[in-house]
Structures are given as C-alpha cells and as structure tokens.
Amino acid sequence: MMKVLKRSYLALILAFLYLPIVVLVIQSFNAGSSRAVWEGFSLRWYGELFRNKNIMDALYVTVSIAILAAFFSTILGSLAAIGIHAMKKRPQAFMMTLTNLPMTMPDIVTGISLMLLFIFTKVQRGYWTMLLAHITFNTPYVILSVMPKLKQMNSHAYEAALDLGATPVYALFHVILPEIKPGIITGALMAFTLSLDDFTVSYFTTSPLVQNLSTLIYSEARRGIKPTMNALSALMFILLLVLLLIVNRRTKEPQA
Amino acid sequence: MLDLKMPVWGTWLMALGFIAFIALLVLYIRRHKGMSRSLFASPYTLWMIIFTVLPIILIAYYAFTDANGKFTFDNFVTFWDSNHTMNKQLIEMGFDPAEMGGGRGTVNLDTLVYSLWMAFLCTLICLLLGYPAAAIMADRQFKLGATLVVLFIIPMWMNFILRTIAWMTLLEDNGLINKLLIWLGFERVQLMYNSNAVQLGMVYNFLPFMVFPIYNALAKQDVKLFEASMDLGANRWLTFWKVTFPLSLPGVVSGITMVFMPAVTTFFIPRMLGGGNTEMFGDLIERTFLTANNWNLGSALSLIMMVLILLSLGLLRKVDPDGEGGSML
Numbered sequence: 001m002m003k004v005l006k007r008s009y010l011a012l013i014l015a016f017l018y019l020p021i022v023v024l025v026i027q028s029f030n031a032g033s034s035r036a037v038w039e040g041f042s043l044r045w046y047g048e049l050f051r052n053k054n055i056m057d058a059l060y061v062t063v064s065i066a067i068l069a070a071f072f073s074t075i076l077g078s079l080a081a082i083g084i085h086a087m088k089k090r091p092q093a094f095m096m097t098l099t100n101l102p103m104t105m106p107d108i109v110t111g112i113s114l115m116l117l118f119i120f121t122k123v124q125r126g127y128w129t130m131l132l133a134h135i136t137f138n139t140p141y142v143i144l145s146v147m148p149k150l151k152q153m154n155s156h157a158y159e160a161a162l163d164l165g166a167t168p169v170y171a172l173f174h175v176i177l178p179e180i181k182p183g184i185i186t187g188a189l190m191a192f193t194l195s196l197d198d199f200t201v202s203y204f205t206t207s208p209l210v211q212n213l214s215t216l217i218y219s220e221a222r223r224g225i226k227p228t229m230n231a232l233s234a235l236m237f238i239l240l241l242v243l244l245l246i247v248n249r250r251t252k253e254p255q256a
Numbered sequence: 257m258l259d260l261k262m263p264v265w266g267t268w269l270m271a272l273g274f275i276a277f278i279a280l281l282v283l284y285i286r287r288h289k290g291m292s293r294s295l296f297a298s299p300y301t302l303w304m305i306i307f308t309v310l311p312i313i314l315i316a317y318y319a320f321t322d323a324n325g326k327f328t329f330d331n332f333v334t335f336w337d338s339n340h341t342m343n344k345q346l347i348e349m350g351f352d353p354a355e356m357g358g359g360r361g362t363v364n365l366d367t368l369v370y371s372l373w374m375a376f377l378c379t380l381i382c383l384l385l386g387y388p389a390a391a392i393m394a395d396r397q398f399k400l401g402a403t404l405v406v407l408f409i410i411p412m413w414m415n416f417i418l419r420t421i422a423w424m425t426l427l428e429d430n431g432l433i434n435k436l437l438i439w440l441g442f443e444r445v446q447l448m449y450n451s452n453a454v455q456l457g458m459v460y461n462f463l464p465f466m467v468f469p470i471y472n473a474l475a476k477q478d479v480k481l482f483e484a485s486m487d488l489g490a491n492r493w494l495t496f497w498k499v500t501f502p503l504s505l506p507g508v509v510s511g512i513t514m515v516f517m518p519a520v521t522t523f524f525i526p527r528m529l530g531g532g533n534t535e536m537f538g539d540l541i542e543r544t545f546l547t548a549n550n551w552n553l554g555s556a557l558s559l560i561m562m563v564l565i566l567l568s569l570g571l572l573r574k575v576d577p578d579g580e581g582g583s584m585l
Contacts, residue, residue: 006392010404013389017411017463020422023432027425076300083297095297102308104569105562106521108538112545112558113311119551120314136307139300158293168293199415204545218417221528225424233421237414244410 021237028234033227045231052228054216061127062212066195069134074188076135077142081183082176084143085150099140110137111204118205126210133205134195141194142187145251149183150176186250193243196236276302315562318555331556364540364557371537374451375519378458379466382515383508385459386466390507391500393467394474405471412464420457420528427453427529449531457529458519465514473507474500513572517565537561 028046032039049055084095102110114133118125153176161171177184199214206215213236220229276299322328389408393401411419426432427447434444447453477500485495523538535543541561544554 006395006398010389010392013385013463014404014407016460017408020419020426020460024422024425076303079296080300083294083300086293087297091294095301098301098304098308102304104565106518106538106565108521108523108541109315109558109562109565112541112554113315114307115545116314116318116551116555117307117311132307136303139303143300193413197413197415199417204542214415214417217421218524221417221421221424225421225428229421230425233418236418237422240414240418241410244413245406248406248409 024230025234028230045227048228049231055232058211058213058216061210062196065131065134066192068131069138069195070188070192073135073138073142073191074184077139077187078146078184081143081146081150099143102137103140107200111201115204125205125207130202130206133201134198137201138191138194141190145187145190146180146183149180153179186247190247193240193247197240315555315558318552319559322552331553367535367537367540371520374455374536375516377455378462378519379512379515381459382463382466383512386463386511387470390467390470390474394471396479408464408467416461416525419461420525423457423460424528448529449533451534453529454526454534457525458522462515462519466511469510469514470504470507473504477503509572513568517568520564521561
C-alpha cells in the first residue's frame, strides 16, 4: 500500500515536470491553426518553420554561435585547466574562485554586467558580442569537466616525459591530452548545449536585429504563441533533452 | 535584416589574440624545460579579467555615479524617497504598484518586497513537494531511484523560456486545462495573468533544484545508522525525525539556497504568465536598463541583488561547507 502511494506521488511530480512539455510537443503536430481544436496529425508547422526567414536566421545565429563558442571555450578552458592544475596552492585557489564566480552569479547579472561592458566601451551589441558572452559563460564549465581528469592523471607522467627529452609542446600533445580527452569532449558538448540553450545572457548582449532561437521564441510569445513557435519549442526541447542525456551519461561514467 | 558584420574592434581583438598565440608559441619553442605549465592559464586569466571582473567593477562604478559620472548615492536613495524623479519616471511608464499589493512607498521597494515574498513562498512549496520525492527516490529498496533522479536533473539545464512557454499553452484561456473544464461542464477560468500563475511557473522551474541536493544528502547516508536506530527500538517516524532528517539538513539548506537564489532573480516569468500585471526584481532591473535607459539606477539595483545573492551564498557555505548542491550534474 505504502509502496503504491510512494510511486504514485513520484509519478505525479514527474507528470507535473514533463506534462507541459509533452502537451507542447503534441500541440505542435496539430493540423489546425487554433490550439482549441484538434484537427488531426500534421507536420505542417514543421514545414512552415523552414519557410520562415526570421526563424532560419535565428537558427543560423544559434547554431553558428554554439559551434564557435564551444570551439573557443574548449581551447581556452582546457589550456586553463592544465595551467591551473599545475599552479601552487594559493594561485590555484584564486583561479578556482574566479572560475566559480560567474557560475554562482545569476544569469541576469552576468548578462547585464557584460552589457555594461559593451556600453562602456561603446561597442555595438550584436552577433559578435553575443559570441564573446557565450565564450565567457561556457569556459568555466569546460574547466570543471577537464579538472577531474587531470586530478586522476599520474602527476609525474609529464615530468617524466620532459626528463626523457620531450619538449613541453610534445609532452602536452602526447602525454597530457590523451589522458584528459574524455573530459575535453564532455566540456565541449556541455558548452555547445549551454550555448544552444541560453536565453538570458544572449538577450542582454545582442541587438534586436540579431536574435537567437530563445530570444526569438520569447519575443514571439509576448504576442501570443503561434503554432510555428510550438513546433520550434518542441524541436528545441527534444534536441536539448538528447544532448543533456548524453552529457549526463558522460559525466556519470567514471564513478560507476 | 541579419547583421553579421564584423565590427572594427573584432579585427583588433583577433589580431591581439593572434599575437598572444604567437608569443605563447615562441615561449614553447625556446624549449625551456623549467618553464611552468601554469602559463597555459594566462589567456583564460586575461579573458576572465576583461569579461567577468571588469564588468562587475563597472556595475559598482555605475551604481555610485550619476549620468554625468559624478559620485552620488542618489541611485540608492530611490528606495525610500518616493518623490524622487527616477521613481516618477517608472510610474509615468505605466507601472502600477497597487497591483502588487503595494503602497509601501516606492516602486522599487514594492518590487523588492514582492520578489522576496514570492521567492519565499516558492522555496517553501518546493521544499514541501520536493523532500518527499527525494526521500522516496533515495530509498535503497527503490531500485529505479538513481535513474529517475536524472529525469529531475534534465529540466534544470533547460532555459526557463522554453519551460514557461509550455505552461502558457496549458493555462491560456483556450488552453488545455480550460478546455477540459468546459468539457466537464464547468465555467471557463482565467488561470493566467495573476500572481498564482507566476508562482506556479516559478515552482515548476525551480523544483528540480530542491530535489537534487536533498536526494544527494539522503542517498549517501549510512544505512547502518537507520538500522541501529530501529534495532534500539525507535519506530520509523522517530528514526526519521531523530536520525534521517537531521542528517539531511545540509541538503535541505543547499536546496533552499538553490531555489531561493534563482527565485529572487526571476524575470520574464511574471511578464509571460502574469501578463505584466506584476513585476519582480529581475524585471525591474531589465526595464530600468532597456526601457528607461537608466544605467546608473539599473546598476544600483543589480548591486543590491548581487549583495542578496552573496549573503545567501555565504549562509550556504557556512551550513554546508562540502557543497551538497554544488555538483549539479
């Protein structure tokens, strides 16, 4: 009896978490344009997505920024992790605080502080400022996923390579990198996902002329949700769900 | 329309990055064996100083200056001086404090009190809903627990716009819930455009942040403690109150902070689900910056929010030094 009660409670909470998403996905297949009536299954709104220039532009912005931001933050973050790992205690603690700082700050403060920076330096906000902002909030996550791999690594391997005549660059590419590769890939995936997903920081660091999918969905939703927006949201939900499951699986693996 | 032109500073930045890259390369080619690996972190340090430390300093700078760059406390004075010109500006923009049960003097103060109250309620509801869920999943006899908790984590990483949109489709006047009500023979109810809808959206968005840390704290508890308590004659309830619950407190505190912090800084949810009748502190900041174009007042408000966040973080560190909720993934 108790068991049934417990399971139904869990089911209820999970339904609360996922039902709105499921409804949204189902609605996106509704053939009619009003959401009040179900007029049969159709992919009409998904087709419409590809004919909408605003959505295609936003898709281009979102994906290209996610790729570029993931690329740069992975390089920046992996190098930083190697460097921080090799530091002495004091500077290491300082760097970790610096890394944790943006992660504990609310997104809105991150967004606004970056916006102020661009206002102060009289930089026109747009695509490139959004990219800079994304690299900024992604990099700490890359560091945090590379760090554990560095800690697992034999700390003498690098020095041994140097003693045996390897140059630091050679040792980096042939000793350190292969060991921490899984962490780097997880970090890159995470950066890509976070960048695809971001709304708040993008909203403050771009101009109304350059929208990504999240800011586009927001500005459309204020005028009432159109069926195409349902389809777009449903697509994003599913894509993010898959990406997050992959990242989650990758980070859990070593402990299992 | 899409403007992807590379601005002038972009070329400069790329040139700078290129020079830095060459410089690093030269350093390595010198094959100096004793050269410290910690230099690898220097591009990142530079990046963080420009894009994280400097912006925060800028917020503080704008908060304590007026439009002409002169030092002033005026931006903070708006909090208790309702006749202040900047406050009038906000009211002229069509904002009505009475709709939030206001009348405490100034728009800013009303919004702050309203936000704190909403965040408090949200935290309480999340705790009441989340603790049992976490406890059920952490139960050792429940094999599925570890799998289910992933389902709780996933929504945490999705942005709140998507999640809130999903609720809009349910709560709308023509939404699914209303259709169901009409089908059952009830009257149409206006579910959106009030504080309750905003609260629902907040609980929906932040519930996972409560469940996960409590689950973590409960799942790593030693079963032997539980067994010992039962062996010594305590019943299930007594064991829960005297053993399990006190040991899960770090997780509870983590959860409370993890919910309260984003709840206080909530924005746009009131605009989407509350229809703009109410406003939270995050909305106020956004509007002060982007609609009123008052960067000084906006910075002062952001600074107040940062202090609030830092205070609750400090509390968290004190009660939960291991960071129960720190590793979210």
